[in-house]
Amino acid sequence: MIYLDNHATTSCDPRVVDAMLPWLSEDFGNPSSGSHEMGRTAAAAVQQSAATIASILNVPSESVIFTSGATESNNLAIRGVCLHPRQKKRHLVSVTSEHHAVLDVCDDLQRDGFRVTRVPVIPHGHDSSGIVDLDQLAEAIDDDTALVSVMWANNEIGSIAPMKTIADICHSRGVLLHSDATQAVGRIPVDMLDTDVDLLSAAAHKFYGPKGSGLLVVGNGNRRVRLRPQIVGGGQQQGLRSGTLNTAGIVAMATALKLAVDEMESHQERIGQMRNQLFQLLCSGIDGIQLNGIPLASQHRLAGNLNLQLESIEGEAWMAATPSVAFSSGSACSSVDAKPSHVLTATGLSESEARRSVRFGIGRFNTDQQIHQAAEWLIESHAKLRRLS
Ligand SMILES: Cc1ncc(COP(=O)(O)O)c(C=O)c1O
Structure with missing residues (x-):
């Protein structure tokens, strides 16, 4: 199996596994158990992890x-x-x-009486395809706006948003900015103070940490952010998110993020080269392939992202015919409900074009040899499908 679906998740780096294991067995104390040494040791590890993450994202711990x-x-x-x-x-x-982890929250609040404006993105075919339309974003904000939420990098087409410009637009109107930076953190530099983003979401399993460990940064020090907790109970984490802290997952996330940032330049350059190589190989073996999203050479596209449109074969059929390569036809959750990708249709692709599209996510553990082998299998299975159709 060749895994080319690193936007859905990444494998845990062995160095991250090594760092997390002791916190599951020897040092298993509850970080809230301040009455004994084992609890205090776990609390110190959590604090140290928060400090590591905070210094990388440039926010207070x-x-x-x-x-x-x-x-x-x-x-x-x-x-x-x-x-x-x-x-x-x-x-x-x-x-x-x-x-959907943002869209469905907005839908839910709309059902509870909130007004929601969903701003369009620049359409397919433009150099900034998939980036939010900044004029329409500015127009959408009014005196009743409580929050703007714009993702930092898109999980399907890899477009990277101009977060500083977006933050300036929001703050000039006195509105807070949240960013779902799940695909950005660990892949591109993310400095919350410099960009002045107020709230930021991320998950460890997108940067070679474990699943089930994530973070929300609440405030970059520039302005006050008030949150109503959504999970109440033991009052951990300033009462904002109750529940026993997942020490092993937290230590692992901080370790994974530090590795991703320390090694970002070399990994991302190699990942970009493999992504470009895969595109060239597929284009040379399959007629009529089109690139979805921003040009590959652009700085505004994630290095590992490749989203392609086929001329006549559906993405689902291509995936089924190529079982030895893991790739996808959309985000891991929208591919559950067989609808064409809402991201691609948001850029103006028709349902049919979106169904003929697939996403590859190249990652740290891919090799040149895997890229060549995957391209060979993909070209073969595509040719077989063409003969059958
Ligand atoms: C942009 C983005 N936001 C949110 C999520 C949800 O992350 P998780 O499944 O870790 O909660 C994902 C995962 O696919 C994502 O890519």
């Missing part, structure tokens, strides 16, 4: 809240800001190409 993943972080950020008892505003702005 107290701003880092640990969660179970980006879905929970997005829920806590958006619902938390909108439903805070002192929140008087009742309008939310987001973008049509967001992950």
